[in-house]
Amino acid sequence: MSDSFMNDWVYTDIVKDHFMNPRNIWKREEHFEPDGVGEVGSLACGDQMRIGIQVKDDKIVKLRWLTYGCASAIASTSMMSEMATGMSLGEAYRITPDMVTKALGGLPEHKFHCSVLGDKALRAAIDDYLAKQGRENTLKTSVARVMCECKNVTDQAIETLVASGKVRTLKELQDLTGYGTGCGKCKQKIADYFYEMMHVHGKEVAEE
Numbered sequence: 245m246s247d248s249f250m251n252d253w254v255y256t257d258i259v260k261d262h263f264m265n266p267r268n269i270w271k272r273e274e275h276f277e278p279d280g281v282g283e284v285g286s287l288a289c290g291d292q293m294r295i296g297i298q299v300k301d302d303k304i305v306k307l308r309w310l311t312y313g314c315a316s317a318i319a320s321t322s323m324m325s326e327m328a329t330g331m332s333l334g335e336a337y338r339i340t341p342d343m344v345t346k347a348l349g350g351l352p353e354h355k356f357h358c359s360v361l362g363d364k365a366l367r368a369a370i371d372d373y374l375a376k377q378g379r380e381n382t383l384k385t386s387v388a389r390v391m392c393e394c395k396n397v398t399d400q401a402i403e404t405l406v407a408s409g410k411v412r413t414l415k416e417l418q419d420l421t422g423y424g425t426g427c428g429k430c431k432q433k434i435a436d437y438f439y440e441m442m443h444v445h446g447k448e449v450a451e452e
């Protein structure tokens with residue numbers, strides 16, 4: 245690769261390093277046995293992500309991941325895998341794309357979206373672990389963010405409805421939650437989030 249090609253690349257050195265030498269990849273020959281597994285995205289979009297975790301005393305002791313995503317998704321998940329290993333389940337649940345992006349020294353604006361897959365898959369893996377243990381999952385509600393104040397609709401509620409296939413259009417989301425029917429100021433923000441979640445969970449938006 246020529247020097248000018250590398251210099252023209254818009255990614256930081258940390259991103260390049262994690263993309264070229266991704267950490268904690270899930271390799272078949274390792275025979276990794278996860279205690280919890282999370283999967284998000286869709287192969288159709290080419291950005292599926294799977295994360296497996298081993299847990300001891302409510303700490304993530306080992307994390308392995310696989311993705312068919314782009315360079316940003318690979319670098320983000322590699323960085324996130326290092327951040328999450330050794331964390332308590334609660335700490336790991338609160339990792340945000342912002343934290344990962346900062347640790348990478350930034351990502352190009354249009355690539356920020358790619359970094360959301362990793363932390364979503366990690367939360368899904370923790371959810372799966374707690375469900376398999378038959379434990380109540382209080383983490384889910386503790387990190388929920390209210391997106392529509394008038395109708396008290398949280399991001400978690402929207403994501404759960406999308407992931408379960410219960411809503412396939414914005415209209416269905418509004419019928420179920422009532423979002424946007426008060427002051428209306430949340431409408432655009434929720435529409436953007438809805439489409440992002442449909443993409444992250446590999447769902448097709450239905451005809452209205």
Ligand code: FES
Pocket residue numbers: 391392393394395423424425426427428429430431
């Ligand atoms: S904040 Fe959603 S309708 Fe007012």
